[in-house]
Amino acid sequence: MGNVTVETGELDRLAKILGVFDENLNLITRELGLTAHVDGTKISFEGEHAEIAAAVVESLLSLLDAGENIDKGNLLYCLELAKEGKSADFGGMMKDIVAVTSRGKPVKCKTVGQKDYVTAIKKNTITFGVGPAGTGKTYLAVCLAVAAFKSKETEKIILTRPAVEAGEKLGFLPGDLQTKVDPYLRPLFDALQEMFGLETYAKLLEKGAIEVAPLAYMRGRTLSNAFVILDEAQNCTREQMKMFLTRLGEGSKMVVTGDLTQTDLPDGKTSGLKQAVTILKDVEGIAVIALTEKDVVRHPLVMRIVRAYEKDEQKKNKGERR
Numbered sequence: 001m002g003n004v005t006v007e008t009g010e011l012d013r014l015a016k017i018l019g020v021f022d023e024n025l026n027l028i029t030r031e032l033g034l035t036a037h038v039d040g041t042k043i044s045f046e047g048e049h050a051e052i053a054a055a056v057v058e059s060l061l062s063l064l065d066a067g068e069n070i071d072k073g074n075l076l077y078c079l080e081l082a083k084e085g086k087s088a089d090f091g092g093m094m095k096d097i098v099a100v101t102s103r104g105k106p107v108k109c110k111t112v113g114q115k116d117y118v119t120a121i122k123k124n125t126i127t128f129g130v131g132p133a134g135t136g137k138t139y140l141a142v143c144l145a146v147a148a149f150k151s152k153e154t155e156k157i158i159l160t161r162p163a164v165e166a167g168e169k170l171g172f173l174p175g176d177l178q179t180k181v182d183p184y185l186r187p188l189f190d191a192l193q194e195m196f197g198l199e200t201y202a203k204l205l206e207k208g209a210i211e212v213a214p215l216a217y218m219r220g221r222t223l224s225n226a227f228v229i230l231d232e233a234q235n236c237t238r239e240q241m242k243m244f245l246t247r248l249g250e251g252s253k254m255v256v257t258g259d260l261t262q263t264d265l266p267d268g269k270t271s272g273l274k275q276a277v278t279i280l281k282d283v284e285g286i287a288v289i290a291l292t293e294k295d296v297v298r299h300p301l302v303m304r305i306v307r308a309y310e311k312d313e314q315k316k317n318k319g320e321r322r
Helices: 011-018 018-031 049-063 072-083 090-094 112-122 137-150 176-198 198-207 238-245 272-280 301-321
Strands: 002-007 035-041 042-047 097-100 107-109 126-130 155-162 210-214 226-230 255-256 284-292
Touching: 002 035, 002 049, 002 072, 011 042, 011 049, 018 035, 018 049, 018 072, 018 090, 042 049, 049 072, 049 090, 049 272, 072 226, 097 238, 112 126, 112 284, 126 137, 126 238, 126 272, 137 155, 137 226, 137 255, 155 176, 176 198, 198 210, 210 284, 238 255, 238 272
Parallel strands: 126 255, 126 284, 155 210, 155 226, 226 255
Antiparallel strands: 002 042, 035 042, 097 107
């Protein structure tokens, strides 16, 4: 049985660590099978995993030092990391601003995986960001593209997706080709508008400084002095992926994002993303970052949903081997 005490420093900080009606503290003790006692501004934990609980509190304190709020999502994330012995200095991580939205809100990494992803994009010419929904793959890539454009590191932002139907038929929708493909590209529009503001975004789109188009439009081009993002890349065929990657021109940077568990390609078609990360992972100038359910920054329930599907997939794979 261990006994560890953490000093929070101030009553206000203690109150934020404890949560409303001690809900944060109760969650920590319930998850780790501990008892806890509060004395002044100190929290004492008693039990086999007391040191893990102390590491969680230290991580939460660093979040407060960085001016961030504690919610259930980041509390659960701190717990996951502490259980694995990977507690991080969130205060240091949160000091780095990835970009600033049109409304002046700073965009920061919220997980260690996101921090690794952002660092990889800055350092490499081509970066693959692979992971489940809600890990910020596309949003962070767009933020970095906008930051590069505003600092004149790049002359153009190009965002593209393969137009593969996710179990729904868009062929019967009214309108021309652009109208039909807009549903595929909507997440990219939304992220750009948040970063630039609607008016500036519209002007840049009209000038051609921003281009949002289906992957098929990339064929035969050389993309120079551009920040290029290929989203939903798990729906690329092998041929499409090779075509896209070989569009790279001088002064350009590429980010390829996707979730290999959500491929919408017809049966028998191999995902170009799956093949690419295997073939190119050791090539100089290319980084492959694998985000996991721990990097999900949406509602905490999303993390549990992703994990449940992963467990189900593992059961199916074991059954097929038998």
